[in-house]
Amino acid sequence: MRPVYLALASTLWVGLSATEPATRPDTSGHLGPVLDTIIEVRQGDRVVFEGLSGEMSIRGWDRDAIEIAGDDDDSRVAVQRRGSTIEIERDDRKGRSRDFEAYVRVPRWMDVEIRGRNLDLRLEDLDSDVGVRTVSGDISIERVQGALEVRTVEGEVDVMGAYGGVSVSSQSDDVWLRDIEGRVEAHSGSGDLTLIDVASTSVRAETQDGDVTFSGTIDDGGVYRFFVHDGDADIAIPSSTNANVSVSTFDGDFHSDFPVRLDRFTGGRAFDFSIGSGGARIEIQVFDGEINILERDR
């Protein structure tokens, strides 16, 4: 691995300092010698990565410092501090507009915000809030304790382990959420939404052109809403669920593993029924596709 050169504007140098090289990132084992760059930070700081393209891996660690390593002589980033925010951007001063490959470690407590153009991103092991916005590129995230927000125009989003609430949107690709706690909002313009092992009192999933698959617990006081334009909704819930279910469709089929006791029928293509003693609110709307309510235990 070659060094990443930090282009530090002199007026913004305050608060940033380079220290001794650190341990090679675990994710860079396939690369050559490393000369890492370390930026010391303070509790309460946050880091923003701006306008990056290429591949980036971010991992939380226990040091109060940001480590950046790259593998390209021409990879340059500019780093500056604005108050408590550390901004890391691609350095295009010489007209460079190249993809780069970077391996970054940040304190687990540090909020992280990433804005990429065409960026494949892997991020893991953070206790903080994380925000990601990209135009394209796949995004893989594991083990985030804080609030997670991801928006991409074109890219698959795969989240495994998020415990502070999740808001994810991909306009044209699939979204995978597994092992999720807290409020959940998931959207895809033209991809499938797969939500597995979700424990939440508030879920909203919507896709215009794709299937929604949900498997999770249902809290008696929770609200769970699923909206599909063209696709199926497969909702797997525990046999012990207590919920009031509203189903609406324009051109679709309905199937339930649960006994259906009709509470309301509007005369159109919408009806309500209860599961168990009622309680939670489950709303499923499918314009054109199947609605399947399944027993998760099966």
Added chain:
Amino acid sequence: MKWINDKNSRWTDMMSEYLDGTLDAESHRELEAHLAESGEARRTLEELRAVVQAAGELGELQPERDLWAGIAATIEAPGPVEDAKVIALPVAAPDVERAEDGIRLSRPQLIAASVALIAVSSALTAQIGPSWGSAPVADVPAETQGAATLVSDNPGAVPPPPAIARELAELESTLEEAQGILDPNTIRVIERNLAVIEQAIADSQEALRLDPGNDYLSEHLNRVYERKLTYLRDAANVAEWSS
């Protein structure tokens, strides 16, 4: 998470649930705190409230077919049903043979024709300048384009809700202006995704034309329009920070 740019879409989503009465307690408190601080948020909430009120004033119309018999046949109310049930909800699309003008079209054909109408509109607009608000011609199957005139006189097209129509137009204008600074691939991706939303709008409008009393369809169409608004906001942000 403090975004440098706005978090409008998230607040808007929360407002929708707030008005629906489905917002969980924690989010309810969070939103009300935000409303107390933000005049813009309060204005947005009032606009959304106006949309909901307008939708409610549409009134309940009778469906073309009463589906109760079909559902009742497969549900034993009020007692529990022991076995899994499958309810095939009949399609209410009118038989194309009912068309007085003698033209026989299936519902998918009608929907395809609606899409083609959007494509033709886009093509005409493209002669002046590309539009972000319409499905690009390239995304429309060629075989559908010939049917455009069959629905071009259709007065049933439902416009965007007034509360968001202005912002939709403004965002479309913003994106038109931003095309010069976005790379061609990004433009292509945004156009393709917009085409998906426009398709959903066309589907919903056609369905409403066939079943104008369907509350679900009205709600669905409004939701798709709101999704388009959210998407255009995101796309405008992309134009801002990716340039």
